[in-house]
Amino acid sequence: MADKYKCAILGATGAVGQRFIQMLEGHPWFEVEALAASSRSAGKRYSEACKWMLEGDMPEEVARMKALDPANVKGADIAFSALPAEIAYDVEANLAKKIPVFSKAKSHRTDADVPVLVPEVNWEHMRLVDVQKKLRKTDGFITADPNCTTTQLLIALKPLEPYGIQSVIVTSMQALSGAGYPGVSGLDIEDNVLPFIRGEEEKVEYELNKVLGKLGKSSVTPAGIRVSASCNRVNVLDGHTECVVVGLRKSPGIGTIKKAMSQFKSKPQQLRLPTAPDQPLVVLNEECRPQPRKDRNRELGMSVTVGRVREDQVHSVKFVCVGHNTVRGAAGNGILNAEMFKALKVI
């Protein structure tokens, strides 16, 4: 199709980069035009530069492409970035002079003029890119995804917003793919739990408030929710599991909450975006669900699954949620963002 947007994938060899490639295969609006990776990989064919970790084989047309240095990306209409934080800041800012950059890197999340977006949760924040373009005098712009742990949590929390979310206590059991590749050593995780993920708890606490915050003229006012996160790594390949306790100003009761969650739909569903799940939030009633292995791929990994919604003894309500961290929590969220910008003719 002649008029598909040409996409550059930055950080194409990593765990999230591979998901971008997998999810863009056969995409109706976007096609992969350029692959950028570390300077070490630059110049090699993708099939040589990348150790493909996903099931099955890497798409053939991509295997043949050459990996570029991120600085040399040209000819793309938009870029998806899964660059390591240490190089993402400058590379993304440079590219954004010309084209829209949908970034999974954490580097720009705290910039006042960069929206952190989960399309179902705060699509209205996308207007912040207009401010950004004016301020930075760029043709393109940057949007950021929250980190994976926060993304799925936000989708689960959004239907509770009308009841006044005052506090969130979340304990995560996060999958290996969240640490990238090679990431966590088998010697560290086998028969073990790692009770610390650098920077993760701070990100949850900050990003949750930015995404649920109020969009002002040129920035977002954080929501002011007290958030306490305890982040752990467990021996699971994909899919983060989170035990969540929520304090509400006034709880409507468990029945109403479950109904609000399972009926939750938002802009991406109204727009029927290609990557949007029919049901962003699926509520299960089985006593031992959701489970990462069984629920992470619901709606191709774009749905968040919630279970064990029940009264809490200290705050208002508690539940468990599972989401696919490299799909819903990373590549899929970025693509959905781009689709929304296109559907609303912002790009």
Place this chain on the structure above:
Amino acid sequence: MADKYKCAILGATGAVGQRFIQMLEGHPWFEVEALAASSRSAGKRYSEACKWMLEGDMPEEVARMKALDPANVKGADIAFSALPAEIAYDVEANLAKKIPVFSKAKSHRTDADVPVLVPEVNWEHMRLVDVQKKLRKTDGFITADPNCTTTQLLIALKPLEPYGIQSVIVTSMQALSGAGYPGVSGLDIEDNVLPFIRGEEEKVEYELNKVLGKLGKSSVTPAGIRVSASCNRVNVLDGHTECVVVGLRKSPGIGTIKKAMSQFKSKPQQLRLPTAPDQPLVVLNEECRPQPRKDRNRELGMSVTVGRVREDQVHSVKFVCVGHNTVRGAAGNGILNAEMFKALKVI
């Protein structure tokens, strides 16, 4: 040694029963006299009745003993019970007519006249057995351990008691051995987390308050702490990991809390009981500790290891603790109980 107490192990073939046998091998005060298991195993040699799961081989002298029906246990001075709940109630009550029964089963924990004991935490509650003996007109008595999740949590919380514990929010990542043998199917837990353990959350909420409660004339008044537990099974062999958020009436600050924890000693340490750890609570400062595989065997599994003690954004303090669920959380706690009763000449 002629005057060692002769012990019966009830439920000898299970995960906890095996730990009792392992921990009593070479014990200075106690020796295994009788093994009781399900009626299916009764009459068989222990080596045939039991699939030994622990590292190394089963002790030879035990391997040769015959498994008895629990109803036929005779000649023991005391009994340790790891019976399944559905048969423990009657078997233990019967045996307690004659001899002390130190039980890991949940059956009698809610009896008003049965103390639920963690020697370092509420050793004074042991006096409740006098009430029990009078009421029940028995020569023996029953004491109960809390469930494994609560036991290690109680040891970690005890030093915080002076600061007024008001609420505890705990998310556990529990080991496979806590579900007994065969317990959890490999097909369920590989590459997965199970977010539900039947009855466990209720036990934590009830037992924590009973153990920290106030001993009255003939029963314990629960402590009145609001407790919220979320219990998960993860792919770890031994050692429960718990992320804990605590609300204190008045927090003394992290430094004081860490000091109180690492200096915590109690009755079993004063009495120098054979199975007592020198340090019931070890505080680590490394950013990614405790970990179940690396810390579960500290002091032969009798210490609880705490780490990541830090301010909490919603309540007062949060930390991670790891304990060996079948040692500190089961067999070891029961043996330590019996040692204390003997050292204080109650038995």
Place this chain on the structure above:
Amino acid sequence: MADKYKCAILGATGAVGQRFIQMLEGHPWFEVEALAASSRSAGKRYSEACKWMLEGDMPEEVARMKALDPANVKGADIAFSALPAEIAYDVEANLAKKIPVFSKAKSHRTDADVPVLVPEVNWEHMRLVDVQKKLRKTDGFITADPNCTTTQLLIALKPLEPYGIQSVIVTSMQALSGAGYPGVSGLDIEDNVLPFIRGEEEKVEYELNKVLGKLGKSSVTPAGIRVSASCNRVNVLDGHTECVVVGLRKSPGIGTIKKAMSQFKSKPQQLRLPTAPDQPLVVLNEECRPQPRKDRNRELGMSVTVGRVREDQVHSVKFVCVGHNTVRGAAGNGILNAEMFKALKVI
């Protein structure tokens, strides 16, 4: 579609039974009509009788069906059986009086008049059912699949037949799902290898020779290949990995062998059967492939993947093969058998 064959699934709640249900969903020729399980499950809805282990949810129309006692199955045109061996013999023989039974159970594999079939390998043996029907005076018949370990091995060996297979030494690393559900305890397999699977090595040695044997008038003459199997259980969910050493009368060289393997096609491919893989045998050249997690689902689990094809220092050639044990090695092979019988108008 009015003229789909109505199928009964025997042993419907187990690991293989669930695969049958999953693979028959939307099948163009077959539809599930009846579910039979143990007498314990009989009478319950399938959704209550079965703990669904596969990813995603169980098909809705199946969830609503009632599980029957195998003896009460009626109205089916054909049956697929994944019954436990101890009850399969009689149940299958009874059903086969009326309808064709495609069985994964081991019970009838050693019957002289029952063909053990891998459609790509020995489809000609299907004629044995005519003998069987005459001998047993039945309207239906029984065919058996080999066990999972042997099935994938046979597909990998078939292209080598022209070079005179004289000996096969196979060491398997088998997945958990091969032991059924709940099957292997997590406490046994975590951080471990189990070097024994009851009966498996004998099955490989016997069944390999029967499938590659010569069909005579009323039975199969075994092929006379010396087979040595060492079977191990490893901590993998699905997909058996096998290291194979083959002695050939005359080796044509590695290049020719790899070509023969990757070009291998057979009757199911010629007939374009719905479940037939385009390529029954895929040869990879990467140095560290095949791997069970990455290759087990090739062509929906129906292809066997081979790698590391190289000269052997003791015999002729060695290689590694991976196949999906509950798809290619069980349910999928049975369905492919039934498709072949239908396509060739035997049923």
Place this chain on the structure above:
Amino acid sequence: MADKYKCAILGATGAVGQRFIQMLEGHPWFEVEALAASSRSAGKRYSEACKWMLEGDMPEEVARMKALDPANVKGADIAFSALPAEIAYDVEANLAKKIPVFSKAKSHRTDADVPVLVPEVNWEHMRLVDVQKKLRKTDGFITADPNCTTTQLLIALKPLEPYGIQSVIVTSMQALSGAGYPGVSGLDIEDNVLPFIRGEEEKVEYELNKVLGKLGKSSVTPAGIRVSASCNRVNVLDGHTECVVVGLRKSPGIGTIKKAMSQFKSKPQQLRLPTAPDQPLVVLNEECRPQPRKDRNRELGMSVTVGRVREDQVHSVKFVCVGHNTVRGAAGNGILNAEMFKALKVI
């Protein structure tokens, strides 16, 4: 003790280096004097340079020592080396000018004048160091261990030598710690098998023949056994499992072989070396043993455990063996070597 030998540990921060430190703690003859690691670690305290992977905490006195550049090691009487192959060759050769170097690195194994030693198997080869010292005009010398896979295999095979070993077909299922740290990514090994370990199969084939070879005047004549190895990585922390098929000139029968194995003792046992296991080879009769998790620590990891000894259908005999790859297969074997040299007054 004033006259303990002062030891340098080269490659002290890695998986094998840590085992050297752990096994030398409290050793009666040897004490750690110097720790050498990569230039990146040089100058740091060991507690900072090393991520301790073993259970429990690192020994305190070692934690305080400074890591040196291997070129700067001084004042040691002997050295144990676990250096990466790429730097081991020169560093070891340099040190050996002055002191004995017991090396786990592969670099010098193929040198004609360097003995590859398993004390129980070919202790007589130690005389080769006299040749080496003359040829190289050094005061010290180098001895090498075989790789871990071969070491345990050699111990299992040695008692079969009288029956004429003609061929060995071995399929290994190797533990993660054999790949060093961080080594294998959790994303690669979880729910998976890796059927390739670079260089391993060639090492087994070469080293087995050198160790079982005949010592001549200035070199070893390889034994001439045809060896076929297939090496796999499985999700096990420690302990290699090997399925072995052996062709003997004349098999004495399974009973005799099992007896020969379980009665096997050699020089280290006669000399009662501190690290020598009482029984280098333990034969189990249980149908599902040995298992790496249950048997790897037998006699502190220095025994090899054998099971499933049975007739083979293609060659003579087959069995399974398990050994601790970083103890018996690495650090422990090196220490045992040094003990033997000391006991026999070669050092």
